[in-house]
Amino acid sequence: MKVINLSDVTKSTVKMEGAKNVLKQIPIEKADGTPNMSMRVFTVEPLGHTPYHKHEYEQLNYIVEGEGVLINEKGEEKKLAQGDFALVLPNEMHQYKNVSDNRPFIFLCGVPKEFE
Amino acid sequence: MKVINLSDVTKSTVKMEGAKNVLKQIPIEKADGTPNMSMRVFTVEPLGHTPYHKHEYEQLNYIVEGEGVLINEKGEEKKLAQGDFALVLPNEMHQYKNVSDNRPFIFLCGVPKEFE
Numbered sequence: 001m002k003v004i005n006l007s008d009v010t011k012s013t014v015k016m017e018g019a020k021n022v023l024k025q026i027p028i029e030k031a032d033g034t035p036n037m038s039m040r041v042f043t044v045e046p047l048g049h050t051p052y053h054k055h056e057y058e059q060l061n062y063i064v065e066g067e068g069v070l071i072n073e074k075g076e077e078k079k080l081a082q083g084d085f086a087l088v089l090p091n092e093m094h095q096y097k098n099v100s101d102n103r104p105f106i107f108l109c110g111v112p113k114e115f116e
Numbered sequence: 117m118k119v120i121n122l123s124d125v126t127k128s129t130v131k132m133e134g135a136k137n138v139l140k141q142i143p144i145e146k147a148d149g150t151p152n153m154s155m156r157v158f159t160v161e162p163l164g165h166t167p168y169h170k171h172e173y174e175q176l177n178y179i180v181e182g183e184g185v186l187i188n189e190k191g192e193e194k195k196l197a198q199g200d201f202a203l204v205l206p207n208e209m210h211q212y213k214n215v216s217d218n219r220p221f222i223f224l225c226g227v228p229k230e231f232e
Contacts, residue, residue: 001208003202004200004201006199027201036152039176062224081121085118087150
């Protein structure tokens with residue numbers, strides 16, 4: 001059993017091409033012995049965004065704070081705000097953007113443990 | 117891709133033996149095509165609790181609101197509040213309790229999709 005507060009989890013800058021003003025934390029990772037899924041938290045600073053990209057694994061999201069959009073494989077924007085969940089399936093093109101110029105957009109992102 | 121707000125997800129009462137004042141929602145479940153994990157949300161009403169129990173699968177928790185405790189396999193209480201994550205491993209005895217008499221205790225609970 002592990003219990004940790006988000007404020008105690010190291011933040012690192014996402015350096016992936018196409019990412020702007022994005023920080024990552026990993027409160028639950030494979031080193032903790034999680035059998036299937038890891039849990040990451042992304043903080044997208046004002047006007048920042050993740051790359052518009054896809055990968056072979058799914059993502060389970062929960063929006064903790066702020067307002068943003070999730071762009072789908074058709075380029076359509078779906079609004080995201082606190083209390084929203086999203087499921088991005090394997091190989092779906094997607095991008096998260098913070099639409100605020102003064103508040104962070106923070107969301108959880110569960111992925112298979114192999115990736116973190 | 118699925119996007120849904122928690123307020124739009126059906127709530128059901130948990131009828132498992134040992135549960136008191138607990139409601140469950142399942143914003144991401146196997147019917148959505150999730151490849152590995154489902155995401156549930158439990159609302160433990162004031163002075164409510166889950167059973168003190170164990171099972172063969174893990175749980176990944178994030179505390180959305182309120183204050184509670186997570187009781188481990190030794191009977192020790194770990195405080196939980198908004199922003200905390202917990203990982204309960206397979207076959208670990210555990211129980212969640214709301215310690216407030218006037219506020220709900222709400223947390224996410226990721227589990228393998230086979231269970232929801």
